[in-house]
Amino acid sequence: MFRYARRMLNDQGDAEEVVQDAFVAAWKALPDFRGDAPLRTWLFTITGRKAVDLVRKKRAMPVEETTLTDLPAPGTDPAGQAVQAGLLDALGAALAELPWLQRAVWLLREVEQMSYAEIASVLNTTPTVVRGQLSRARVGLQHRLEAWR
Template identity: 70%
Template sequence: MFRYARRLLNDRGDAEEVVQDAFIAAWQAIPDFRGDSSLRTWLFTITGRKAIDLLRKKRPVPVDNDAFTSLAATGPDPGTHAGLLEALDAALAELPYLQRAVWLLREIEQMSYAEIATTLHTTPTVVRGQLARGRAALKERLKDWR
């Protein structure tokens, strides 16, 4: 959940606050949890809502690449990977909120389309469309790295 909040908000402190608020809200709402979805999906939904609430109050800040630093260190040329990760961070920051959220939940959190749809209160068809648009935008922005 922290990684998801971090990538949505582009700020470690805000992400920590959102995740903490999400856990508090979940704890308080646990009697209302009906079990229609998995607990994981429910928690991600709460986290996403808390992130949206914070985004409404604050202006987004630039992204840093903490979520991908381990990937940069594993390759044969860390400088190249670090540059790619910086470019990916910048490209993700330029995506609209819904495309970025869908991409992060699918590619980073490995959620199914149905789980993402439940988390973001939309349909799997919308999720697939937003993911396709997000991937196309990322492909275009990262074409120099191919």
């Protein structure tokens, strides 16, 4: 949940606040949890909603197009740990440029390894929409991570 929140918000402090709020909300709502969705899906749904609430409260969604020159350049040793850290930074920057739904879908699929149905449940949409958003997210990330080929 923290990983998801941090990548969605691109901010450690915001992610911490969101995960705390999500756990508190889940704890309060636990007696009403019907169990018709897995607990993990339910918790991610709450985390996503709290993240949206925080973004609405604190700031506008990032919409500006940043150029690829803003991305950190890869190091000279592609096997090094520094390169991996750089790649993660670049991924974070690239994700931050994606629309909210594409970012959420990609993270839930590729990082949290959820099924399309689970992602649809978390994001309150359909598996067909998930497939479309995932495809667009992949294209967007491929474009933005071109420098890492």
